[in-house]
Amino acid sequence: MADDRFHVYDTTLRDGAQQEGLNLTVADKLAVARHLDGLGVGFIEGGWPGANPKDTEFFRRARTELDLRHAQLAAFGATRRAGVKAADDPLVAALRESGAPVVTLVAKSHDRHVELALRTTLQENLAMIRDTVSHLRAEGQRVFLDAEHFFDGYKSNPAYALEVVRTAAEAGADVIALCDTNGGMLPDELAEIVHGAVQTSARVGIHCHDDTGCAVANTLAAVKAGVTHVQGCANGYGERSGNANLFTVVANLQLKRGFELVPPQALADMTRIAHAITEVTNVTPNSHAPYVGASAFAHKAGLHASAIKVDPNLYQHIDPAEVGNDMRMLVSDMAGRASVELKGRELGYELTPGNTKELVDRVKDLESKGFTFEAADASFELLLRDTVHGERRRHFEVESWRVIVEHTKGGELVSEATVKLHAKGERIVATGEGNGPVNALDKAVRLALEKLYPDLAKVELVDYKVRILEGTHGTGAITRVLITSSDDTTGWSTVGVGQNIIDASWQALEQAVTYGLLRAGHEC
Numbered sequence: 084m085a086d087d088r089f090h091v092y093d094t095t096l097r098d099g100a101q102q103e104g105l106n107l108t109v110a111d112k113l114a115v116a117r118h119l120d121g122l123g124v125g126f127i128e129g130g131w132p133g134a135n136p137k138d139t140e141f142f143r144r145a146r147t148e149l150d151l152r153h154a155q156l157a158a159f160g161a162t163r164r165a166g167v168k169a170a171d172d173p174l175v176a177a178l179r180e181s182g183a184p185v186v187t188l189v190a191k192s193h194d195r196h197v198e199l200a201l202r203t204t205l206q207e208n209l210a211m212i213r214d215t216v217s218h219l220r221a222e223g224q225r226v227f228l229d230a231e232h233f234f235d236g237y238k239s240n241p242a243y244a245l246e247v248v249r250t251a252a253e254a255g256a257d258v259i260a261l262c263d264t265n266g267g268m269l270p271d272e273l274a275e276i277v278h279g280a281v282q283t284s285a286r287v288g289i290h291c292h293d294d295t296g297c298a299v300a301n302t303l304a305a306v307k308a309g310v311t312h313v314q315g316c317a318n319g320y321g322e323r324s325g326n327a328n329l330f331t332v333v334a335n336l337q338l339k340r341g342f343e344l345v346p347p348q349a350l351a352d353m354t355r356i357a358h359a360i361t362e363v364t365n366v367t368p369n370s371h372a373p374y375v376g377a378s379a380f381a382h383k384a385g386l387h388a389s390a391i392k393v394d395p396n397l398y399q400h401i402d403p404a405e406v407g408n409d410m411r412m413l414v415s416d417m418a419g420r421a422s423v424e425l426k427g428r429e430l431g432y433e434l435t436p437g438n439t440k441e442l443v444d445r446v447k448d449l450e451s452k453g454f455t456f457e458a459a460d461a462s463f464e465l466l467l468r469d470t471v472h473g474e475r476r477r478h479f480e481v482e483s484w485r486v487i488v489e490h491t492k493g494g495e496l497v498s499e500a501t502v503k504l505h506a507k508g509e510r511i512v513a514t515g516e517g518n519g520p521v522n523a524l525d526k527a528v529r530l531a532l533e534k535l536y537p538d539l540a541k542v543e544l545v546d547y548k549v550r551i552l553e554g555t556h557g558t559g560a561i562t563r564v565l566i567t568s569s570d571d572t573t574g575w576s577t578v579g580v581g582q583n584i585i586d587a588s589w590q591a592l593e594q595a596v597t598y599g600l601l602r603a604g605h606e607c
C-alpha cells in the first residue's frame with residue numbers, strides 16, 4: 084500500500100481523458116490503471132461515476148478486475164447542487180455507490196465562479212462543500228477536495244479562497260488540492276500563494292495545468308512551499324495544453340529532491356510504462372519528453388559525443404538507466420570522430436582511427452547529398468561494415484532491375500518488376516507483381532532469394548516515407564526514401580536518395596533486405 088507521508092495522485096483516467104482526441108474504453112482504462120499501479124503511484128482517479136455510463140462501468144468492473152498492489156482508486160465528482168441535500172443529489176449518490184475508497188470532490192474556490200457559473204451565493208457554496216464532504220465521510224469514504232480555480236480565486240478574493248480550504252478541512256476532507264485550473268500561473272507567484280494556504284489541518288496538494296508550459300515547475304515550486312500531495316497525468320495528458328506530466332514530476336522529486344515516492348525498481352521501469360500507456364491511448368509518444376522520451380538521452384552533436392567518450396555524465400543530467408531509458412548516439416553531418424566511434428561501439432564494432440575518419444567523411448558527404456543516417460540506423464551500419472571490410476559486401480549482386488506500371492483497359496493499375504541478381508554462384512531472374520512499383524520490386528527480390536534464404540520470409544516492410552528535398556525543381560527534385568522493416572524481434576530503417584523515386588526506393592529496399600539477412604545470421 085502507498086506511503087501516506089507524500090501522495091502521488093494520478094488523474095490520467097479523468098483529467099487526462101479530457102485531452103482532445105483521447106478516447107478510452109473501459110478496458111483501456113483498466114489497462115492504464117494496471118500500468119500506473121505498476122509504477123507505484125498512491126492514487127488513481129478513475130473517472131466521474133454517474134457522469135457517463137463508461138465511468139460508472141469502470142468502477143463496477145474495477146471491483147473484480149483490478150487487483151491493485153500500490154494504488155487506491157479515487158472517484159471524482161462535484162459537490163452537491165445548490166439548494167439540495169447532499170444525500171438527495173444523484174451525482175453524489177453515484178460517488179457513494181462507486182465503491183471507491185476515496186472520493187475527490189471538485190469545488191469552486193473563486194468568488195466570481197460561484198456567482199457566475201454556479202449562480203449561487205458564496206455562503207451556499209460553502210454549505211455545498213461542508214454538506215457533501217461530511218455526508219461522504221459519514222458514509223465511510225475518504226474525501227479529497229480539488230479547490231478549482233484556487234489561484235485565480237485567491238488573487239480575486241484571498242479570504243474566500245482560504246475559507247473554502249478551511250471549510251473543507253473542518254468538514255473532514257483529508258486533502259485539499261489547490262488547482263491552477265486555467266494553467267496561467269508562474270512558479271514564483273504560485274509558491275507565494277501556496278505558502279499562505281498550507282497552514283490548515285488538512286494535507287494540501289497541487290494540481291497544475293500546462294498552459295504556460297510551467298505545470299511541472301509549478302508543481303515542484305508548490306512542493307518546496309509545503310504541499311505533500313502532487314497530482315498529474317501520464318505523459319502530461321489533459322485538457323487544453325495538458326496537466327503536469329506525472330512521470331517528470333516523480334522523476335524530478337525522486338532523483339533531484341530525494342523523495343522516495345515510488346520503489347526505485349519501478350522508477351527504473353518508467354520509460355517502458357510511459358510507452359505502454361501510449362500504446363493503450365493510441366497517442367504517438369513524444370520522443371522529446373523529459374526522462375522517458377526516445378530522444379531524452381540521444382546525442383547528435385560531435386562535441387557532446389567527444390566529451391561523453393570520456394564520461395557520459397558530462398552531457399547527461401542522470402544515468403538513463405535510473406528511469407529505464409538508454410543513451411543513444413546519433414550519426415549525422417553534425418557528428419565528429421567521437422560520435423562515430425561511440426556509435427560503432429554501440430553496434431558492437433571497435434573502429435580504428437583510420438576507419439573512423441573515413442566514416443565521418445563519408446557520412447558528411449552523403450548527408451550533403453540528401454542521405455540521413457540518424458533516421459536510418461541500418462544504412463549507417465552497412466556503411467560502417469563496408470568501411471571496416473574495405474569493400475562493399477552483399478549477399479547478392481544486382482545485374483539489373485526494371486519496373487513497369489500498366490494502366491489496364493479495365494481501369495486497373497498494375498505494377499510488375501523484374502530483378503536479375505547473382506547470389507551464391509547462381510544467376511536468378513524473378514518477376515513480381517504488386518499494387519505499386521516498390522511493392523512489385525519487394526516481391527520480385529523476395530522471389531529471387533527465397534530458395535537461398537528462406538528466413539527472408541520473416542522480414543516485413545512496415546513503413547515507407549518519401550520526402551522531396553529540393554522543392555524548386557518540381558518533378559525533377561531529389562527524393563529521399565526511408566524504409567522501415569522488421570522481423571519478429573526488432574525494426575530497422577534504411578535510406579535511399581535519387582532524382583528518381585523508384586531508384587531511391589530500390590536503394591533503401593536493397594539495404595533493407597541485406598540488413599534483414601545479416602540479422603538472420605547470414606554473414607557476407
Ligand SMILES: CC(=O)SCCNC(=O)CCNC(=O)[C@H](O)C(C)(C)COP(=O)(O)OP(=O)(O)OC[C@H]1O[C@@H](n2cnc3c(N)ncnc32)[C@H](O)[C@@H]1OP(=O)(O)O
Pocket residue numbers: 098131133134135161162163164165189190191200201202211231264
Ligand atoms: C476543472 C475540471 O476539469 S472539473 C471536471 C470537469 N469534467 C467534466 O465536466 C466531465 C463530466 N461532466 C459531465 O458529464 C456533465 O457536465 C455532468 C454530468 C457533470 C453535468 O451535466 P449537466 O447536468 O447536463 O450540466 P452541465 O454540464 O450543463 O452544467 C454543469 C452543472 O454543474 C454545476 N457545477 C459546476 N461545478 C460545480 C460544483 N463544483 N459543484 C456543484 N455543481 C457544480 C454547474 O453550475 C451546472 O449547473 P446547472 O445545471 O444548474 O447549470
Ligand SMILES: CC(=O)C(=O)O
Pocket residue numbers: 098189229230231232262263264265290292
Ligand atoms: C479539478 C481540476 O481538474 C482542475 O481544477 O483543473
